[in-house]
Amino acid sequence: MNGYRDLRVALLGCGSVGAQVARLILEQGDELAxxxxxxxxxxxxxxxxxxxxxxxELPQELFTTDAEQLVLGADVVVExxxxxxxxxxxxxxxxxxxxxxxxxxxxLIAAHGPELADAAEQVGxxxxxxxxxxxxxxxxxxxxESLAGDHITRVLGIVNGSTNxxxxxxxxxGDSAEDAMRVASELGYLEADPTLDVEGYDAAxxxxxxxxxxxxxxxxxxxxxxxxxxxxxxxxxxxxxxxxAVIKLLAIAERVTATDGTQGxxxxxxxxxxxxxxxxxxxxxxxxxxxVEAEAAGELMFYGAGAGGVxxxxxxxxxxxxxxxxxxxxxxxxxxxxxxxxxxxxxxEVRTRYQVMLDVRDEPGVLAAIAGILADHGVSAASVEQSxxxxxxxxxxxxxxxxxxxxxxxxxxxxxxxxxDVVTAVTSVLRLEGN
Amino acid sequence: MNGYRDLRVALLGCGSVGAQVARLILEQGDELAxxxxxxxxxxxxxxxxxxxxxxxELPQELFTTDAEQLVLGADVVVExxxxxxxxxxxxxxxxxxxxxxxxxxxxLIAAHGPELADAAEQVGxxxxxxxxxxxxxxxxxxxxESLAGDHITRVLGIVNGSTNxxxxxxxxxGDSAEDAMRVASELGYLEADPTLDVEGYDAAxxxxxxxxxxxxxxxxxxxxxxxxxxxxxxxxxxxxxxxxAVIKLLAIAERVTATDGTQGxxxxxxxxxxxxxxxxxxxxxxxxxxxVEAEAAGELMFYGAGAGGVxxxxxxxxxxxxxxxxxxxxxxxxxxxxxxxxxxxxxxEVRTRYQVMLDVRDEPGVLAAIAGILADHGVSAASVEQSxxxxxxxxxxxxxxxxxxxxxxxxxxxxxxxxxDVVTAVTSVLRLEGN
Numbered sequence: 004m005n006g007y008r009d010l011r012v013a014l015l016g017c018g019s020v021g022a023q024v025a026r027l028i029l030e031q032g033d034e035l036a037x038x039x040x041x042x043x044x045x046x047x048x049x050x051x052x053x054x055x056x057x058x059x060e061l062p063q064e065l066f067t068t069d070a071e072q073l074v075l076g077a078d079v080v081v082e083x084x085x086x087x088x089x090x091x092x093x094x095x096x097x098x099x100x101x102x103x104x105x106x107x108x109x110x111l112i113a114a115h116g117p118e119l120a121d122a123a124e125q126v127g128x129x130x131x132x133x134x135x136x137x138x139x140x141x142x143x144x145x146x147x148e149s150l151a152g153d154h155i156t157r158v159l160g161i162v163n164g165s166t167n168x169x170x171x172x173x174x175x176x177g178d179s180a181e182d183a184m185r186v187a188s189e190l191g192y193l194e195a196d197p198t199l200d201v202e203g204y205d206a207a208x209x210x211x212x213x214x215x216x217x218x219x220x221x222x223x224x225x226x227x228x229x230x231x232x233x234x235x236x237x238x239x240x241x242x243x244x245x246x247x248a249v250i251k252l253l254a255i256a257e258r259v260t261a262t263d264g265t266q267g268x269x270x271x272x273x274x275x276x277x278x279x280x281x282x283x284x285x286x287x288x289x290x291x292x293x294x295v296e297a298e299a300a301g302e303l304m305f306y307g308a309g310a311g312g313v314x315x316x317x318x319x320x321x322x323x324x325x326x327x328x329x330x331x332x333x334x335x336x337x338x339x340x341x342x343x344x345x346x347x348x349x350x351x352e353v354r355t356r357y358q359v360m361l362d363v364r365d366e367p368g369v370l371a372a373i374a375g376i377l378a379d380h381g382v383s384a385a386s387v388e389q390s391x392x393x394x395x396x397x398x399x400x401x402x403x404x405x406x407x408x409x410x411x412x413x414x415x416x417x418x419x420x421x422x423x424d425v426v427t428a429v430t431s432v433l434r435l436e437g438n
Numbered sequence: 439m440n441g442y443r444d445l446r447v448a449l450l451g452c453g454s455v456g457a458q459v460a461r462l463i464l465e466q467g468d469e470l471a472x473x474x475x476x477x478x479x480x481x482x483x484x485x486x487x488x489x490x491x492x493x494x495e496l497p498q499e500l501f502t503t504d505a506e507q508l509v510l511g512a513d514v515v516v517e518x519x520x521x522x523x524x525x526x527x528x529x530x531x532x533x534x535x536x537x538x539x540x541x542x543x544x545x546l547i548a549a550h551g552p553e554l555a556d557a558a559e560q561v562g563x564x565x566x567x568x569x570x571x572x573x574x575x576x577x578x579x580x581x582x583e584s585l586a587g588d589h590i591t592r593v594l595g596i597v598n599g600s601t602n603x604x605x606x607x608x609x610x611x612g613d614s615a616e617d618a619m620r621v622a623s624e625l626g627y628l629e630a631d632p633t634l635d636v637e638g639y640d641a642a643x644x645x646x647x648x649x650x651x652x653x654x655x656x657x658x659x660x661x662x663x664x665x666x667x668x669x670x671x672x673x674x675x676x677x678x679x680x681x682x683a684v685i686k687l688l689a690i691a692e693r694v695t696a697t698d699g700t701q702g703x704x705x706x707x708x709x710x711x712x713x714x715x716x717x718x719x720x721x722x723x724x725x726x727x728x729x730v731e732a733e734a735a736g737e738l739m740f741y742g743a744g745a746g747g748v749x750x751x752x753x754x755x756x757x758x759x760x761x762x763x764x765x766x767x768x769x770x771x772x773x774x775x776x777x778x779x780x781x782x783x784x785x786x787e788v789r790t791r792y793q794v795m796l797d798v799r800d801e802p803g804v805l806a807a808i809a810g811i812l813a814d815h816g817v818s819a820a821s822v823e824q825s826x827x828x829x830x831x832x833x834x835x836x837x838x839x840x841x842x843x844x845x846x847x848x849x850x851x852x853x854x855x856x857x858x859d860v861v862t863a864v865t866s867v868l869r870l871e872g873n
Contacts, residue, residue, distance in 0.1 A: 023734070027587065027734065031587070031589075035587060038586050038587075133584060139734070139735035139736060139738065140738060141576075141580040141584030141585070141738070144576075144579065144580065144583060144584050145576040145579065145580060148579060148756060148759075148760055149568060149576030149579050149753065149756040150576070150752065150756055151473050151755070151756050151759035151760065152462065152466070152470060152473075152752065152754075152755020152756050152758060152759045153752040153755060153756070154466075280722070282717075282720055282721075282741055284720075285717055285719075285720040286717075287715070292739075297752060299458070299462065299574070299748045299749060299751055299752035299755070300574035300742065300743065300749055300752035300753070301574060301742065301743045301746070301748075301749050301752075302741075302742060302743065303574065303575060303576070303740075303741065303742035303743075304739070304740075304741035304742065305738075305739075305740060305741075306717055306737075306738065306739035306740075306741065307735065307736065307737060307738035307739065308735065308736045308737065308738075311736070313734045313736075314734060314735055314736050316734055317585065317587065317588040317732060317734035317735035318584065318735070319587075320586070320587020320588060320734070321583060321584040321585055321586050321587050321588070323587060324583075324586035324587045325583055325586065329769070332769045333768065333769045334764070334767045334768045334769025
C-alpha cells in the first residue's frame, strides 16, 4: 500500500454498466486497493436526474447533476453516459485537468477517438476504452500491447450480440427472420431503434475502432462499407447449413493491397458465410468474438460476452485499475496508436469470395454461358452445384462458389449474371470469409 | 522518437523461438522504434555453440558464448534458453543490474516464478512471460491487467498442443491412440521425451502459472493433480462422441470451497469430457485455448497457436515492446500478483461430474444395487444408459453420468462399484467439465 493517498474516481452515468461499476468499486475496496497500491474513492456519480431508478442500490449522497464540477477534482474519470455530447467535452476537460479517463463509449471513440487520444498524449494521461468493443472481452489491450511487436493483417469480429443472436436462432432453431427478431426484442437484445443493430451501424462503429487500433490509422466510421442482416432469409441460412457453413454478421478490418499496388486499409461490415470448422462459427447466442490474424502470431481469437451491465463493468474496472496504478507508480499513459496513416481503400479493392445462388433455365448451354460470364470478369468458380426442383419445370438452381477475386470484379460478375438471358433470378449473394 | 538513446536487448538462446525474435528485431527496426519511442539494438545472442545451425541467417558477430557478460550491459534481457539453470541465475543477475526481463521459459516460471517476481519488484524492474503459457495467445496480460478489477473463479485451458492434436485425430479421423501418436511424432508435435506431453507434465507447469496469476497465490507444480492421456482409448472417444461430447486434456485452475468451508485453490490436469457446444470443443489440431470464468465478465476464451517459433516470438516481442516502452516513459514495472496466499486444496475437495462406463450382469436388481452404491456416497445420477451388446451373453453395459459432487465421493463411488458383485468391469471413468 505504501501509504499512497486515496485516488478520486468520478463516475459519469449510472445506467446498467455504471451502476455495476459503482457497486464493484464500493464492494471490492480492499481488493482493488491491493491491486492498485492506493484506495479508490468513489468521489461521485454524475447523472441527469437524481430520482431515476437504478439497477443497484447506491448511497444517495454520491449522486450529483453537476458533472463538470465532479470531473474537476478527479484522478480518474469513468465515462459511461454514452453519446457524443456532453461526454466528449467532459472527457476533454478531465484530460486537461490531468485526470486519466476510462470510457465504454463506442459512438464517441468511433467519432472522436483520435482527438481524444491526442488530448491525452499531450498531457501524458491515459485514455482507455476496453469496454467500447466487445464488452467484457479483452481485445483493445491485446491488440495494442500484446501484439505490439507483430503485424496484424486482418481482424474478423462478431461484435454485435443482437444480430448474432438472431442469426444463431435462425441457424440452430430454424426460426424465420421475423420470429428470431421478435424473440431477440422480447429478451431485450435489441436497441430501442433496432436499425442500429440489424443494419450494422453498431458493428460499423466497432469496425472503426478495431481498424484504427490494429493498423495505427484513423478510419472514420463513414468510411466503413456497411451491409446489415435484414435481407438474410431462412433459405440462405438453410443453404449455408447444407454447404457446411453458417452466416455471421462480421466487422472486418484488413490490410489490403489495391490493384495499383497501394497499401491500405479496408473496414467493412456485412453478413458472410463462415465454414463450420472455423472458430467463429462456434460463437452462439448473444456472444461476441474477435478473430485476429497476425503475421507472426498466426490466428488468435478472443471470445466472451459482448454486452451486459456487469460483464462490461469488468472491462471498465480493468481499465480503471490500470489507470489508477499509473497514478501510483508514475510515468505517462501508453500513447494511442502511432499514426501509420494508411489510405482507406474502397470495398471494391478487397479480395474475397462469393457464393451466388441463381435460378437458371434448365436447357443445354446454360452452364457454358455462365462460365463465360465469370471468365469475362476474371473470376473462377471453385464449386458449382446444380439442382432441379421437382416443381420448377424448365428451371434449375445453381449455387456457385468462387475462388478469391476482387470485390469489384465479383460484384460486376453478379450484375452480368443478373442481366444474362439464361438467368431468371439471382436469389442470394453472400461473401465467404475466414479462409 | 524524442531522441531517446538506443535500448540494448540481450537475447539468451537461439532456438526456434530465439531465431525468430532476432529476425523480427532486426527486420522491423523502424516499426518497433515507432512503437517503443527508442530503437531496439540487438546487443548480442548468447548461445552454447557458435557453430550450431540456426533456423534463420543472422549476423555471425552477434553470437557469443558469454551470456553473463552480455546480460550485464543490457536494458532488456530476453531469455529463451529453456530449463531452470543457467536461465534462473542469468535472469536474477539481469534484474539486479536493473534490466527488464522477458522469458518464455515455462519450466523456470513454474518452478521459480515467485522468486523472480520478487527480485523484479525489489528493483522496480519488469518481468514478463506471456509466451510461457499458450505460446502466441495473449493470456497472461489479460489475466493480470484486463481482469484486474474482476474475480476469476475458474480457468480451463487446452495448453498442450501435442495432446490436443492426438485427441483431435482420434475424434475426427477415428485414429487409434497409437496411430495418432505416431502421426503427432512424425509431424514434430511431440517432445523428444513424449512423456512430458502425454503424461501432462507440460500442462501441469502451465496450470501452475495460470493458477498463480489468476488467484494471486503461489501454486507449486508438484501440488498440481496430474493425469495424462495415455489411458484414453478409441472406445472412450467414440462413447464421448455418442454422448455429444469430446475428450480434451484440460489444465484447470479453480477457486474451491472445501467441505470445512476453507476457501482455497485447486490446480489439476486431466483428460475430461467437454460438451460439443462448449467453445473449447472447437479447439482442433495443435491449437491452444484458455477458457476463463470470472464473476463479472462471465465466460471468456482466448484461442490461438500454443507453440511454433514465429508464433511464440510474437508474444515475446509484445513483452519486449512493453518492457522497452517502460524504459522510455519511466516508472516501475507492473508488480507480480499480490500474494493472496490461498491454501492449495487436494483434488478430493474439487466438485466435478463423472461419466462411468460399466460392464454389469444382465439380471434383475442390478440397477437397484448400483443406485444404492451411488446413494451411499451421496452421489446422484444425472443419466443412466443401458445397452446389451449382442455378443455378450449375460452382460450389459451401463453409462452413468453423475450430477456434480465432491471428487473424493465420486472416486469412492467408483471404488465401490469396482468391488460390487453386480459389476464385472469398470471400463471408463472420465470427468465432465465446462458446465
